[in-house]
Amino acid sequence: MTLPCVPPTQLVLEIPAAIQEESWQQSQLCSTPQGCWTAYLNQMCLKTLLPWLQEEIPEAAIWLNGGAIASGWDVVNGSAITIATQRLVLIPDKSLEADELRVPQEWIDTPRWAGDYYLAVQVNPEGDWLRVWGYTTHEQLKTQGHYDADDRTYCLNATQLVDDLNALWVVRQLNPNEPTRAAIAPLVAVPDVQAENLLQRLGNAAIREPRLALPSDLWGALLEREDWLPQLVRLRQGESPAEQPAVANVNLLPINLSQWFQQVFDETWQAIEMLVNPDSPLAFNVRKAQAPTETLIRRVKQVRVQTQTVDQRLLLVLTLGEETDGRIGVQVQLYPVDGDRLPVTLRLAMLSATRTVVQSVQAREQDEYIQLKRFKCAPRTRFELQIVLSEFCFREEFVS
Amino acid sequence: MDLFSTFLQFEDDRVSRWVTDSQLRRSMNGVLAQMPDAPSTESFWATYWSKGWHAQTALAASHLAAYLQETCYWVAQKAVSRAPSSQFKLPDYFQIAIAALPKILRGFDPDGIATLKTFATTAFSNVIRDALRQRREIDVSSDWGVLLKISRKRLREALQHAGFSTEAIDRYLLAWVCFEAVYIQMKPAKMRQLQRPDPATWDEIARLYNCDRPDQRSAPEADCTPAVLEKWLLDCVKHARTYLYPAVASLNAPQAGQETGELQDQVPDDRADSLLAPLITEEELAERQAQQSQVSAVLTNALAQLDEQANTMMQFYYRERLTQQQIAAQLGIPQYTVSRRLSKIREALLLALAKWGQETLHISTTSNVLKHMSTVLEEWLEGYYRPAPHDSAKESL
Numbered sequence: 076m077t078l079p080c081v082p083p084t085q086l087v088l089e090i091p092a093a094i095q096e097e098s099w100q101q102s103q104l105c106s107t108p109q110g111c112w113t114a115y116l117n118q119m120c121l122k123t124l125l126p127w128l129q130e131e132i133p134e135a136a137i138w139l140n141g142g143a144i145a146s147g148w149d150v151v152n153g154s155a156i157t158i159a160t161q162r163l164v165l166i167p168d169k170s171l172e173a174d175e176l177r178v179p180q181e182w183i184d185t186p187r188w189a190g191d192y193y194l195a196v197q198v199n200p201e202g203d204w205l206r207v208w209g210y211t212t213h214e215q216l217k218t219q220g221h222y223d224a225d226d227r228t229y230c231l232n233a234t235q236l237v238d239d240l241n242a243l244w245v246v247r248q249l250n251p252n253e254p255t256r257a258a259i260a261p262l263v264a265v266p267d268v269q270a271e272n273l274l275q276r277l278g279n280a281a282i283r284e285p286r287l288a289l290p291s292d293l294w295g296a297l298l299e300r301e302d303w304l305p306q307l308v309r310l311r312q313g314e315s316p317a318e319q320p321a322v323a324n325v326n327l328l329p330i331n332l333s334q335w336f337q338q339v340f341d342e343t344w345q346a347i348e349m350l351v352n353p354d355s356p357l358a359f360n361v362r363k364a365q366a367p368t369e370t371l372i373r374r375v376k377q378v379r380v381q382t383q384t385v386d387q388r389l390l391l392v393l394t395l396g397e398e399t400d401g402r403i404g405v406q407v408q409l410y411p412v413d414g415d416r417l418p419v420t421l422r423l424a425m426l427s428a429t430r431t432v433v434q435s436v437q438a439r440e441q442d443e444y445i446q447l448k449r450f451k452c453a454p455r456t457r458f459e460l461q462i463v464l465s466e467f468c469f470r471e472e473f474v475s
Numbered sequence: 476m477d478l479f480s481t482f483l484q485f486e487d488d489r490v491s492r493w494v495t496d497s498q499l500r501r502s503m504n505g506v507l508a509q510m511p512d513a514p515s516t517e518s519f520w521a522t523y524w525s526k527g528w529h530a531q532t533a534l535a536a537s538h539l540a541a542y543l544q545e546t547c548y549w550v551a552q553k554a555v556s557r558a559p560s561s562q563f564k565l566p567d568y569f570q571i572a573i574a575a576l577p578k579i580l581r582g583f584d585p586d587g588i589a590t591l592k593t594f595a596t597t598a599f600s601n602v603i604r605d606a607l608r609q610r611r612e613i614d615v616s617s618d619w620g621v622l623l624k625i626s627r628k629r630l631r632e633a634l635q636h637a638g639f640s641t642e643a644i645d646r647y648l649l650a651w652v653c654f655e656a657v658y659i660q661m662k663p664a665k666m667r668q669l670q671r672p673d674p675a676t677w678d679e680i681a682r683l684y685n686c687d688r689p690d691q692r693s694a695p696e697a698d699c700t701p702a703v704l705e706k707w708l709l710d711c712v713k714h715a716r717t718y719l720y721p722a723v724a725s726l727n728a729p730q731a732g733q734e735t736g737e738l739q740d741q742v743p744d745d746r747a748d749s750l751l752a753p754l755i756t757e758e759e760l761a762e763r764q765a766q767q768s769q770v771s772a773v774l775t776n777a778l779a780q781l782d783e784q785a786n787t788m789m790q791f792y793y794r795e796r797l798t799q800q801q802i803a804a805q806l807g808i809p810q811y812t813v814s815r816r817l818s819k820i821r822e823a824l825l826l827a828l829a830k831w832g833q834e835t836l837h838i839s840t841t842s843n844v845l846k847h848m849s850t851v852l853e854e855w856l857e858g859y860y861r862p863a864p865h866d867s868a869k870e871s872l
Contacts, residue, residue, distance in 0.1 A: 077611075077800070079611065080607060080608055082597075082604055082853075083792065083793075083821065084849060086818065088811060103660075108655070108656030109656070111659045111660070112659050115659065127811075169624060170624055170629070171609050171625070172609065172626055173605070192842075201620055201623075210842075212842060232582075233578075234581060234582035235581070235582055237842050237846040239821075239849035240818070241818060241849070242842055245825050245826050245845055246840060246841065248826060249826070249829055250839060253841050253842065381811060381812075384808075386808075
């Protein structure tokens with residue numbers, strides 16, 4: 076893969092294969108193809124950029140609002156990250172031109188959605204890299220951008236953006252209260268009955284662009300209601316609007332383990348033969364540790380650990396067994412793919428749904444593999460696995 | 476005088492001579508006559524005309540275009556030496572860059588810390604780099620990748636450029652929309668290169684197209700087959716590729732050289748007076764020069780504080796002009812880390828510059844101030860690691 080050549084002030088990042096796959100999977104729920112693309116690009120953008128931002132600013136977090144951000148992609152492009160009281164809005168785009176930044180009106184004129192800074196991100200639709208080619212402020216978009224009524228976007232010419240993301244970090248240090256916002260016209264609140272009616276009307280997935288189906292101030296006022304958009308999206312995706320969103324997380328969907336027993340697998344988890352030559356020492360080691368029987372199911376996932384000093388592929392191995400009491404027994408192991416030792420101090424951990432560490436194990440020198448103590452989960456229990464090595468962190472959520 | 480009224484002329488890939496534009500020369504003479512006390516320095520007139528441009532003074536754009544010919548020439552020259560290309564020659568780079576001048580002038584703040592030359596140098600190189608980047612992206616993309624990366628606006632332009640009728644363009648655009656919609660559904664995981672859609676996907680594209688085509692009612696028999704749609708889409712790719720390679724011949728060189736012989740000849744217009752008010756004085760110019768040497772001191776000092784690895788990286792990046800991926804390979808660390816470290820170094824330098832600006836110039840550090848400082852920094856780094864040749868384009872002729 077070749078990264079594009081860009082000015083030194085711009086940020087280019089490779090998108091790891093695992094993120095590409097997860098993002099694609101998680102985008103498949105959307106009600107329109109456009110929504111799928113938007114979700115796919117936003118997922119890749121967030122999952123690649125957020126960890127990068129968090130190294131700079133640890134308190135950076137995804138703006139969630141009841142899962143609205145993930146479901147919102149079905150109808151509006153863009154994601155928001157909150158940093159203390161400020162908001163960064165990421166606007167991904169897959170076209171290669173990058174001659175203007177196009178921000179959907181929702182991110183400008185709806186008070187609950189509006190941001191302080193807007194980052195222009197080009198995401199390669201082939202999925203292997205992204206670049207941040209500039210940023211600007213709410214004020215600049217509102218005062219210097221031109222409004223395109225056709226698709227309700229504020230557009231700002233590329234030369235008017237700040238093309239150095241470092242400028243943002245310096246502003247945060249020297250002038251954290253930089254004025255960033257222009258005034259927004261207040262929106263008139265929508266009565267409940269009208270909101271409910273419009274929900275039913277636009278919940279029909281045949282209406283391709285619900286955001287353009289209503290006058291913009293009415294649409295904006297609906298978005299001001301915290302639960303309205305997630306409900307709309309659930310309706311459009313054919314679910315009952317009362318259900319709570321599946322997960323309020325970047326990982327839209329946890330990996331469903333109980334389905335593995337029906338031979339339904341997520342594409343990111345593969346049979347070991349797909350990834351590892353059955354005659355290789357690695358395959359032998361995995362078999363040696365625990366031979367799969369008819370009742371045991373084994374799937375593996377390759378994880379690439381990258382830090383300042385380490386760049387190594389690992390194999391995360393999950394072996395599941397059905398217990399007589401209906402619970403699922405889970406065995407988690409981690410092997411090196413490159414070389415025959417794990418990086419020292421690499422940590423494998425299992426976390427509960429509330430993100431507390433239940434158990435963890437750390438690789439010592441000479442460790443050929445590490446494993447967690449086998450554990451059992453009742454149906455529909457959530458847990459998370461993490462692989463951590465200094466600044467590197469891989470995490471995946473599961474539900475049994 | 477010449478600086479603001481002459482243009483470069485190219486012959487066979489190289490500069491042949493400077494051509495004086497008589498209208499611009501008269502304009503300069505006129506302004507000089509009005510302001511006999513004006514300093515004769517280049518930076519005075521650069522600022523004068525930039526302010527004039529923002530005040531929409533007649534001919535200001537042409538004067539600046541003339542002034543920036545040389546800057547543009549050097550940037551183009553550098554681009555040629557940095558990335559020799561069989562398709563792009565010096566005049567092509569020059570034209571790509573100079574065509575972006577109006578946009579560049581719009582982004583320039585004459586009261587800011589960067590001089591017009593500095594600002595334009597960075598902006599011209601970015602324009603060229605962007606053109607190259609687009610071109611390379613198109614080069615490495617499969618046909619299906621091109622279809623996914625192109626915007627509707629650009630595809631329409633490409634088809635118009637190729638001379639299709641409005642109806643034909645609408646058909647092609649609809650086919651493209653259907654392709655894009657169906658493609659995401661079939662994208663299998665772990666696919667590194669985008670593949671040609673399989674037959675089932677083609678059927679789905681055709682079904683969608685036939686549902687949506689405007690003449691569906693009036694001509695139900697005219698359903699499009701997958702094969703026809705594939706041909707259309709490949710046509711789109713072909714025209715997009717031709718169009719996206721900057722069509723150098725069609726780029727307009729600045730129109731400034733054209734004589735109109737009419738009203739505009741009576742320059743300077745009455746706006747000249749209003750320009751005199753915010754005019755920069757000689758003291759201000761001297762102050763600016765002092766500032767530039769201070770900037771240099773601040774940055775040299777900041778660079779001296781870098782550790783050895785940081786120094787090596789800066790050398791690789793600015794002197795050797797290695798890409799981040801090449802540096803990663805050299806140092807045996809991931810690209811991600813190279814990107815992070817380089818970015819950290821530049822942040823430290825920018826921070827030093829911004830602090831100096833706050834303390835000595837008493838300007839508050841806003842994003843837009845930093846945008847200009849970043850330009851100054853970039854120009855300074857380029858000069859620091861790769862001193863520019865001293866002879867100018869004019870002398871080399």
